[in-house]
Amino acid sequence: MISKNLARDVLNIALQTGGDFAEIYLEENISNSISLDNGKVEMVNSGITYGAGIRILNKLQSVYGYTNDISRKGLEKLAKTLSASYEGQPLFKVTNINKVRVPHKHKPQIKYSDISVQEKIERMKSASNIMQNYDPRIARTMVSFADNTKKVVIFNSEGKQFSDIRTRGRIYMTAIASKEGAIETSGVGPGAQKGMEFFDQELDLKELATEVAKTALIMLDAKECPSGKMPVIIGNGFGGVIFHEACGHPLEASSVGRGLSIFSGKQGQKIASDLVSAVDDGTIEGAWGSGNIDDEGNKTQRTLLIKNGILNDYMVDNFSGRRMGRSGNGCARRQSYRYEPTSRMSNTFILPGKSTPEEIIKATKFGLYAKSLGGGSVNPTTGDFNFACTEAYIVKDGKIAYPVKGATLIGSGKDVLTRVDMVGNDLKRAQGMCGASSGSIPVDVGQPTIRLSEMTVGGRGGVIKQ
Amino acid sequence: MNYNKYFELAEEEGIESLELYIVKRYNLSISLFQGQIDSFTNADTYTIAIRGIYHGKMGYAYSEKNDRTTPQYLIDQVKENAKVIDNDEVPNIFKGSEKYFKKNVYNPTIVKIPTETKIALLKEIENGIKNSDSRITESTVSYEESIEEIELLNSYGLKLKNKSNYVVIYADAVANDNGEIRNSYDFRIFTNFNDIDPDAIIKKAVQNTLSQFGGKPCASGKYKAVLSPKVTASLLGFFLTNVEAEQIQKNTSLLKDKLNQLICSKKVTIQENPLTKNAFFRYFDDEGVATYNKKIVEKGVLKTYLYNLTTAAKDNVSSTGNGYKSSAIGKVGIGTVNIVLKPGRKTEEELFAKVIDGIYITDVQGLHAGMNPKSGNFSLQAAGYLIKNGKKADAVSLITIAGNLFTLFKEVKDVASNLELQPNSISTPSILIKKLAISGL
Incomplete structure (x- = not known):
């Protein structure tokens, strides 16, 4: 998200008052969420969170700051503001930054970006219907689905650069059962650092939906x-x-x-x-x-x-x-x-x-x-x-x-x-x-x-x- | 910033109406541990959340990235996300209220106070707490300053802005008496730096911690009880979710069909005062509707449900100015600002005297787990003090209080005068409850 040269310059500004360690953490997170209420699509939201956090350590002290402005101007300003918390001379300078390669183990097989909103909604509606039709005392059902893909890049004053991509998906199913004067809620929320294959191959959404409705009713009648x-x-x-x-x-x-x-x-x-x-x-x-x-x-x-x-x-x-x-x-x-x-x-x-x-x-x-x-x-x-x-x-x-x-x-x-x-x-x-x-x-x-x-x-x- | 680009694009893309909701925030937080700055955070953030009506349905999108590509990305997302909506809600972008009660609540002096002064204040509090008693072993104190600017613009030309700021002082203390460890914490909110009284904060932190020594479970049974302002505010917050019109319309509130009926004890009057000039002041809600002060419950009688535009349209009434998002990027739901449980005349001590023998609950834990706001049933870990001979007596800990919110607010026998503003923007005094089930020994 930023160049090695910019990272090096920002780290050196951060270290200019005697900090013994500095770090830049950058993140771009693309999220999508869908929510169903009583089987109807109520809201679909998507967006980007994006920004950088800078941390400077000095023995047992830490200063931290963050901003959405990851331009050279924005990052240098933040590093300068933070370094003003310490008083002293620089202990060392960062000259080179090298990428540290770490194997990526948690990759989605079926990417969420390859699945249309409509396809996700179909799966959610099926779960919602199962809960709703389970018993007339099921008064309301809610199903939501959220996925996100987060890119992380970290630079630190040891001259290291790390990166990771984390893709997660999660479905929540909630059933509310009611009879005169009593309301009970039951829900589950399975998720994984996997793609759509988790929901299609590993989970049995129908069985889960049945369980949720059943539990809400058990609790409705419980002493x-x-x-x-x-x-x-x-x-x-x-x-x-x-x-x-x-x-x-x-x-x-x-x-x-x-x-x-x-x-x-x-x-x-x-x-x-x-x-x-x-x-x-x-x-x-x-x-x-x-x-x-x-x-x-x-x-x-x-x-x-x-x-x-x-x-x-x-x-x-x-x-x-x-x-x-x-x-x-x-x-x-x-x-x-x-x-x-x-x-x-x-x-x-x-x-x-x-x-x-x-x-x-x-x-x-x-x-x-x-x-x-x-x-x-x-x-x-x-x-x-x-x-x-x-x-x-x-x-x-x-x-x-x-x-x-x-x-x-x-x-x-x-x-x-x-x-x-x-x-x-x-x-x-x-x-x-x-x-x-x-x-x-x-x-x-x-x-x-x-x-x-x-x-x-x-x-x-x-x-x-x- | 020039936001015309968004409205131009929306028109080109066939979006019927569009709303921009922009939040800018500045945060400074400093925390001290063992006399040293343990953490120092300085932050500037910007979020733009937009929603628009496309083919009669509402689409949402947001971004913290703000470059040349942002307007097109957001407009595209709004269209995509609106397309699949299939509920029967009538979406609404608001044309504007007749009158807005704008006030200037921003205090520009706080941000100008040098950081050194803020740190010195924390050191004073930490030293004060630690030197008050030899049993106090640790204390963490922190200062959090926040400036928030909310701007709402829409394609009907509505343009509203509110800027506010506040300081939160947090202080906790840990004490050890021959191996018995106790702790307590307290938050206080200020809108004026000079209002911060270090001695009062020190005194409360120390008292709250030391007075817990010897605390143990009391006998199980039904007790007459006084609930502290903090505890009352927590319970009231959950209770009030049941007057939200969305819960009523979706059959998930036990207060359905209870308008103008007695739902609480006659001692209970609950107001919403968004126009009170404090850290939480709002003169427009998150849909641009002008807010106003109102009674929700008057002498036990439910006077109104709380509406946003969508739920109001369904019931054919006007929005009560309670359309709030849970965060900048969320859907507009229903919320409140500055809830007040109207105080009575007696002091807290006078309530103890009235109880004679009972319990004073000052702390509840596990609210997100042990509270079912829909059925009203709760079972919560609690701590406090016995009330003996009309006075606060021995410390009690590790008990559970169990009951039902709807019953509890019906059984309020008295309301004290000690109104306190809590960080959830609810102000309540202590209340006296006829009976509370305690599970202890």
């Missing part, structure tokens, strides 16, 4: 969940959001490096039950959270975070790594040029164990089976978390007894993993958008079915008496 302490079985796939929020975020160097995480200084120590091993893997081909390089230009990696209950490693970006006396491991990410990169998750999940999901339910005398979770939140300092169940059942005498709604799971990241007493063999990943200081980024969460010996469950169905 209010009772509250109290009980064993909790968490379903595979999006159930992994609990690990993502309560344990994944505290393993990011952005909080670990500042000593603000519950897991700061715990490397090599036991933080989970022996049954738990977990990874962050940015290398999985075509996965929603993968990348060829991270947003600092480092190659993505598979990092073993927890090994048989022992904290093995953190997710580290180069800048946070300075506080920890080490370099990054390919985990620097950002939503766009408007965000300074920091350590973030990519595809993060608990590894499979030996039990079958049936065995786990069979071994539970009384408890909650949280089959699917909504989002959740966690306090990074204390580790306290809260998650809502979007589909849940009471388990009695080793069998699924009845569905419950309004269930929330409450606990703390400090000890939740120590309570895992069964791990299933049915690992599955699911897609989400993760929001944090460097913006909203695509990530996979995941896990097999797991059981926690005890957890606090919140709900409106009265306090449980066993």
Whole structure:
């Protein structure tokens, strides 16, 4: 998007007041989105986001700026404004810039630009019809489809140039069921760093649509969940959001490096039950959270975070790594040029164990089976978390007894993993958008079915008496 | 900038009417950690979002790239995207309101204050927090300054512009008492640099953190409850999505057919005051309709639904000036600016006295997960304090509050006088609720 010569000149302006590292991140992102409401095309939008971010580091300090004006004038002005934050003489100059070649693993087979809007709409309408016709109590359906192709170019003061192209597509299906005085919503949102082949060959959109409608109806008829302490079985796939929020975020160097995480200084120590091993893997081909390089230009990696209950490693970006006396491991990410990169998750999940999901339910005398979770939140300092169940059942005498709604799971990241007493063999990943200081980024969460010996469950169905 | 090119191209290409929505933003943010500048961001951005009616349907497109090719690219996209629309919405580009209540809310002095002064202010706050108590271990404070200019132009010659700016001060504190770790954070919004009172910010951050020590779950049961302004504002924001005309028309609001009926306690009056001169002031919405102050709920009675042009046309009424986009590039939906829950006369302490024994909720977590704004059911992690003998007492943490929004606003027994403006542009005082289900021990 800009020449090597311009990049070199801008980097040298950035370094003129003693910065020890400078970086230019450029991005052009072409997005398309379609939304259907009750089977009718409601909106189609397309556009370009485009700009550059410049970062200058000086030991543990960082300054960042961004602009849409990537002309020589615009970039030089930004570099000058930012460098005025430091006082000093240049430590070195950038003379040469060389391209670092990284193999591109995540290429779409059928490009979105080769598919017409009408063809995408046909697939969406079919999913919408299935949901709508499933039952008269389905009051409203919404389907949206979004794809984007993002070109990224990074230049840094080590004289390196990196580039990546990331193509993603995602479909959301939502069904709203209602009967007098009650409304329940259910939805799914599968996506990948792949082209149209993901939707046509890997997913069964019809089956997914049926599932969504079915779940909305189950929840419409569900009783209010009772509250109290009980064993909790968490379903595979999006159930992994609990690990993502309560344990994944505290393993990011952005909080670990500042000593603000519950897991700061715990490397090599036991933080989970022996049954738990977990990874962050940015290398999985075509996965929603993968990348060829991270947003600092480092190659993505598979990092073993927890090994048989022992904290093995953190997710580290180069800048946070300075506080920890080490370099990054390919985990620097950002939503766009408007965000300074920091350590973030990519595809993060608990590894499979030996039990079958049936065995786990069979071994539970009384408890909650949280089959699917909504989002959740966690306090990074204390580790306290809260998650809502979007589909849940009471388990009695080793069998699924009845569905419950309004269930929330409450606990703390400090000890939740120590309570895992069964791990299933049915690992599955699911897609989400993760929001944090460097913006909203695509990530996979995941896990097999797991059981926690005890957890606090919140709900409106009265306090449980066993 | 000259935008005539867009209108000329639109006419050549057979676009019936066209609207340009241009947002220019400047941001400065500085954050301090351990006395050092931890992050410093300076940004200038420009977004042009356009929409136009082609063959009776609306097409949308946007760009942050702004060169010679941009107008043609955007016009082409509008046509392409309009072609496939097949819903029965009647699109509308607005000809203009009779009268606009324009005010100048931009404060030019903030941007001229030297960066050093802004950094010195942060250092003062950070030092103040850290030196207040030996148990405080860390504090992060940040300064965020934002200037936003929104310009709306359309092919009917409508030309509107609003420029506003504000400063947000964020302060958090982490404290450790023999291994028990507590933290709190607070945002405050200012439109005048001189209004920033470092001592007040320090005091609140320290108090909010230290007062949580010893917090543990309380017994489960039904409690009389006081909700803090922050908590009330969060719940009110979700409640109000149900008065949006789009939800009513699409049968996804339980407030359908409730106009002029009692939907809240008589203690509850909810206004929308977009013309209040503050950081959120808007005199036109994102379709160019003039905004005005209005009562949404008056003494518990629902007075109006909130409309944009499309939903208003469907119900054969006028837009209430609530056509807002969730971001510059989105579809015009329905939104509000400066919601106010009308304060009462009692202080918060007087509400505690009225409760005698109950709970004071100051924090809720997990709103995006534990809140179902359509059914109104919520189950949220919460923290706060017990109320004993009419006074704020022991800290409570890791409990869940559960209930239903529609019931909760019907069961408001009293409203305090401590009105506070929250970052979501909702101002509310504390409220007293007849009963709230708590799940704790």
